Amino acid sequence: MKWWLDFSSDAFIVAFFLYCASFISYAIAVGGKKWSNRKPAEHAARWGKIAFVLAAIGWLAHLTFFFTRWYGGGHIPTSNMYEFMTFLGMAIMFAFIVIYAIYRNMMLGAFTLPLVIIIIAYASVFPSEVQPLIPPLQSIWLKIHVTMAAAGEAFFAIGFAAALVQLIRVVDFTRTDKAGRRAQFWTEFSLYVIIVLVGFIVAVFAFRGAGYEAKFTQETVTIDDAGNALTSVGEVKYTLPPLVAPYNSETESFQSFMGIKKPLVEAPSWMNGVNAGRKLNTVVWSIIAGSLLYGLLRLIARKKLTAAINPHLSDIDPDDLEEISYRAIAIGFPVFTLGALIFAMIWAEIAWSRFWGWDPKEVWALITWLFYSAYLHLRLSRGWQGTRSAWLAVIGFLVVMFTLVGVNLVIAGLHSYAGV
Amino acid sequence: MFQNTKCECGHQNPVGTVLCESCGKPLDEALLKDENALLEMRYDGVARRSQKANPHFVDRIWNFFSSVKIAVYLIVITLIGAAFGTILQQESTIINLTERSEFASYYKEQHGTFGVIYHALGLSRTYESWWFIGLLVMIGTSLVVCSLDRVLPLYRALSKQQVRKHLQFINRQHVVYSGELTQNKQEWLDRFAKELKRKRYRVWREDGALLAEKNRFSRWGPYINHIGLIVFLLAVLGRSIPAWHMDQYLTLYEGETRQIPGTNYYLKNDKFTIDYYSDEELASNQKGTKVVKLYETKARLYECTDVCDDPTREPVLTEVKQHDIRVNSALAYKGLKVYQNSFQEKVRFISVHPTLKDKVSGTDIGSFDLKMNQPAEEYKLGEYALRLIDYYPDFGLDEQTRPMTKSRDPNNPAFVFRIAGPGIQDQGEVYVYFAMPSEKSKYYETILNESFKQRGDNSGRFSIQVDNPIVDGQMNNIEYSAFTTYLNIRMDRAMPYVWVGAAISMIGLIMGFYWQHRRIWLRIDGDKLALGGHTNKNTYGLRADVAGALGKTGIAVDPKTLDNRRNVR
Numbered sequence: 001m002k003w004w005l006d007f008s009s010d011a012f013i014v015a016f017f018l019y020c021a022s023f024i025s026y027a028i029a030v031g032g033k034k035w036s037n038r039k040p041a042e043h044a045a046r047w048g049k050i051a052f053v054l055a056a057i058g059w060l061a062h063l064t065f066f067f068t069r070w071y072g073g074g075h076i077p078t079s080n081m082y083e084f085m086t087f088l089g090m091a092i093m094f095a096f097i098v099i100y101a102i103y104r105n106m107m108l109g110a111f112t113l114p115l116v117i118i119i120i121a122y123a124s125v126f127p128s129e130v131q132p133l134i135p136p137l138q139s140i141w142l143k144i145h146v147t148m149a150a151a152g153e154a155f156f157a158i159g160f161a162a163a164l165v166q167l168i169r170v171v172d173f174t175r176t177d178k179a180g181r182r183a184q185f186w187t188e189f190s191l192y193v194i195i196v197l198v199g200f201i202v203a204v205f206a207f208r209g210a211g212y213e214a215k216f217t218q219e220t221v222t223i224d225d226a227g228n229a230l231t232s233v234g235e236v237k238y239t240l241p242p243l244v245a246p247y248n249s250e251t252e253s254f255q256s257f258m259g260i261k262k263p264l265v266e267a268p269s270w271m272n273g274v275n276a277g278r279k280l281n282t283v284v285w286s287i288i289a290g291s292l293l294y295g296l297l298r299l300i301a302r303k304k305l306t307a308a309i310n311p312h313l314s315d316i317d318p319d320d321l322e323e324i325s326y327r328a329i330a331i332g333f334p335v336f337t338l339g340a341l342i343f344a345m346i347w348a349e350i351a352w353s354r355f356w357g358w359d360p361k362e363v364w365a366l367i368t369w370l371f372y373s374a375y376l377h378l379r380l381s382r383g384w385q386g387t388r389s390a391w392l393a394v395i396g397f398l399v400v401m402f403t404l405v406g407v408n409l410v411i412a413g414l415h416s417y418a419g420v
Numbered sequence: 421m422f423q424n425t426k427c428e429c430g431h432q433n434p435v436g437t438v439l440c441e442s443c444g445k446p447l448d449e450a451l452l453k454d455e456n457a458l459l460e461m462r463y464d465g466v467a468r469r470s471q472k473a474n475p476h477f478v479d480r481i482w483n484f485f486s487s488v489k490i491a492v493y494l495i496v497i498t499l500i501g502a503a504f505g506t507i508l509q510q511e512s513t514i515i516n517l518t519e520r521s522e523f524a525s526y527y528k529e530q531h532g533t534f535g536v537i538y539h540a541l542g543l544s545r546t547y548e549s550w551w552f553i554g555l556l557v558m559i560g561t562s563l564v565v566c567s568l569d570r571v572l573p574l575y576r577a578l579s580k581q582q583v584r585k586h587l588q589f590i591n592r593q594h595v596v597y598s599g600e601l602t603q604n605k606q607e608w609l610d611r612f613a614k615e616l617k618r619k620r621y622r623v624w625r626e627d628g629a630l631l632a633e634k635n636r637f638s639r640w641g642p643y644i645n646h647i648g649l650i651v652f653l654l655a656v657l658g659r660s661i662p663a664w665h666m667d668q669y670l671t672l673y674e675g676e677t678r679q680i681p682g683t684n685y686y687l688k689n690d691k692f693t694i695d696y697y698s699d700e701e702l703a704s705n706q707k708g709t710k711v712v713k714l715y716e717t718k719a720r721l722y723e724c725t726d727v728c729d730d731p732t733r734e735p736v737l738t739e740v741k742q743h744d745i746r747v748n749s750a751l752a753y754k755g756l757k758v759y760q761n762s763f764q765e766k767v768r769f770i771s772v773h774p775t776l777k778d779k780v781s782g783t784d785i786g787s788f789d790l791k792m793n794q795p796a797e798e799y800k801l802g803e804y805a806l807r808l809i810d811y812y813p814d815f816g817l818d819e820q821t822r823p824m825t826k827s828r829d830p831n832n833p834a835f836v837f838r839i840a841g842p843g844i845q846d847q848g849e850v851y852v853y854f855a856m857p858s859e860k861s862k863y864y865e866t867i868l869n870e871s872f873k874q875r876g877d878n879s880g881r882f883s884i885q886v887d888n889p890i891v892d893g894q895m896n897n898i899e900y901s902a903f904t905t906y907l908n909i910r911m912d913r914a915m916p917y918v919w920v921g922a923a924i925s926m927i928g929l930i931m932g933f934y935w936q937h938r939r940i941w942l943r944i945d946g947d948k949l950a951l952g953g954h955t956n957k958n959t960y961g962l963r964a965d966v967a968g969a970l971g972k973t974g975i976a977v978d979p980k981t982l983d984n985r986r987n988v989r
Contacts, residue, residue, distance in 0.1 A: 370502070377488055
């Protein structure tokens with residue numbers, strides 16, 4: 001079994017690097033069209049093909065990772081944050097291949113692959129060891145509900161990627177009126193948010209590599225069933241230098257970092273998720289690292305990032321992208337309904353004796369569904385097609401990501417996973 | 421505003437018609453003005469039921485709910501409201517509090533001023549609030565009205581379609597082609613129709629004009645989905661019918677049988693098992709912690725068949741079901757479901773098996789079973805008889821240091837026996853026996869027996885004790901329950917309807933999203949060929965269909981050039 005798990009992690013690394021290679025090839029395909037002594041169309045076609053083949057082989061390695069881990073671990077690897085996020089990455093690649101098979105649009109790969117790379121790198125932040133299943137998860141519905149929900153969300157991710165390309169494609173940098181500036185700002189901001197996510201991953205791995213650690217003792221007060229206040233003291237370990245200390249805590253050990261010898265602030269009391277202080281600290285670090293990274297990219301490009309990408313997209317038709325985005329969402333919507341709502345209700349009925357309990361995760365799945373319902377209805381009227389529906393597709397995926405990650409970070413509930 | 425609704429083709433259309441029901445010529449003023457604009461093909465341009473010239477009061481309400489715009493507003497308000505409900509914990513998840521004032525102070529303590537505002541606004545009960553349920557009811561109404569408003573006119577329009585359409589109708593579709601036809605008109609039409617039939621289109625022809633259509637059923641998908649959602653919402657509302665719904669908790673220690681309140685059923689917990697993962701099975705960051713592998717209640721369900729309502733007699737129970745209840749495996753019997761909710765590690769006496777000893781002769785007189793729950797009053801041990809004259813399940817002393825029981829739970833059971841037999845004074849000897857093998861209990865036992873002796877109630881000749889209470893580290897001659905199981909008993913008569921609603925909804929979604937209604941209109945005037953195609957989703961697929969069929973019949977076109985949006989811009 002151990003051998004299979006080791007093999008599985010090797011396959012994962014192979015998949016990761018193949019995805020990176022595929023992304024680079026896509027970047028060459030898009031960015032290198034105007035290089036000398038080549039025909040742009042041929043160049044794009046050749047490198048686009050190379051990139052797609054690399055992505056497909058990467059996906060096979062990813063599948064190998066999944067099934068060997070399943071075999072070696074004894075249960076489907078979708079039971080904690082690491083496993084779920086890697087699965088989501090795999091599902092997005094599946095959705096990408098499906099949509100690519102229909103539309104053969106290369107730009108889609110150029111934007112899906114970085115998304116997948118970010119998601120599986122994000123997964124790697126979490127402990128990757130196989131954990132045995134606790135009784136509530138010992139059910140066939142772990143396989144059915146989680147995989148279907150992730151598949152639906154994966155198509156939403158493709159809808160998001162296509163919408164983002166469309167937005168970058170149609171931004172008009174010559175406009176100086178209010179609406180034009182707003183479009184320029186928010187498109188750029190979307191890229192910034194993605195770079196902050198990258199910053200998060202970079203920060204975590206950099207400090208992990210350096211072996212950074214700080215410890216706090218935190219006093220938490222809980223109220224038991226009989227109404228008594230119970231005080232418990234727990235230890236909170238930080239792997240990023242603590243700018244934000246846990247609420248109601250005392251420093252136990254602290255490696256000084258760039259002259260910082262004690263936390264700057266304490267987390268507010270209302271953040272009541274598990275390890276809220278540490279998560280807030282992580283968010284702060286992500287923004288710092290992401291902003292530095294963004295600044296660096298701006299220095300290299302010497303203009304807005306969207307403005308740097310925009311000229312390379314001139315030969316694609318925004319209407320095609322809009323249709324791809326809509327189609328991906330239309331394919332994902334029934335899958336999401338079935339996986340994230342109906343199967344979830346069936347499982348909740350089996351395990352928790354009620355099909356719906358207004359648990360934050362359930363509510364956010366419903367919010368996601370309502371949001372995409374609104375999107376589909378708005379698209380009926382012509383006024384919402386084009387840029388406006390692209391923005392909805394982008395916001396929709398933010399809602400998805402909040403449901404998957406944010407709920408676990410900010411709100412405590414039944415679906416709590418371990419998290420950094 | 422009055423509209424001339426009579427089309428030039430002679431067809432009289434209802435008010436609100438965008439495209440003539442018969443020939444498809446645009447009637448809407450905005451569409452007439454801009455000759456190049458694409459046609460608005462929603463619901464095929466027919467007038468919706470709500471588009472009346474002189475709306476009544478009832479019509480106005482109907483019109484309000486028939487608007488998709490209103491529906492979207494309702495959806496968005498509901499989703500924002502639902503999101504507010506997740507900011508702080510909902511009251512329903514705080515099990516130990518019941519009073520409004522308790523909740524108020526809870527939110528104040530836990531979340532400060534924000535908590536006070538949150539609670540005062542009623543957001544701590546978002547999902548039970550009048551406005552949230554009101555929104556759901558309004559969404560339900562909107563689903564019904566929107567669907568009826570559109571589905572009937574659409575059905576009418578699609579079931580009697582004209583083959584020959586107005587040229588403007590054809591040329592202003594999303595997918596268009598126009599060109600000279602150099603081939604023989606009839607032959608080309610035959611071949612073109614054949615190609616479309618091979619792509620599973622149904623084809624109608626009418627002298628020089630053609631209509632091809634496929635997957636019309638997909639148009640009904642959204643309406644079937646909406647019917648499913650309505651059934652679902654009604655079923656959810658149906659759960660508030662008291663007789664349809666039961667939700668209660670039962671706590672059972674091992675070996676205990678209890679009636680499920682409000683039913684004729686009794687439930688027994690034969691045994692509760694809990695199992696933890698061994699250290700080898702755990703991940704390295706879990707080692708040393710207790711991770712539960714399994715917990716289950718071996719349960720039996722009984723139905724009362726006789727003497728059910730007589731409190732003085734024992735009911736007659738018949739076993740109807742046995743099941744090992746786990747988190748993902750409930751006991752189910754005739755719509756009644758028993759779920760494993762949680763458990764508590766709590767030692768509780770069930771029975772002991774003590775021995776009566778004669779300390780003077782050093783002999784064992786006999787042993788007997790002593791139950792903590794409703795113990796028997798007489799115990800015969802050879803020539804001796806023990807009579808239980810007092811029982812304190814939870815022994816304690818009151819303010820005047822008189823013995824009393826603190827509760828009905830056998831937390832520290834004390835039994836007072838009167839022993840009669842050979843060589844014992846007439847009124848018998850009185851002994852107290854504490855079943856709990858703790859130092860404190862045994863101390864009480866000694867003191868009380870000593871005081872009885874001083875009063876002359878006993879001679880100190882006998883003792884009651886458990887032989888070998890511990891063998892190999894296991895309790896011996898003592899039966900106890902280590903865990904109390906918490907079971908959730910549910911009955912939900914509405915659930916089948918909830919699932920039926922969900923299933924209908926899913927069928928509708930799949931119909932609507934995975935197939936697309938595609939239509940192609942074509943007319944040949946002289947040697948001019950005009951083709952228009954429409955689909956509600958996936959124009960890409962339709963363009964490929966059209967370009968494929970044209971290509972096979974000698975008109976080579978790139979699918980992209982068929983896209984009318986490009987031509988318009």
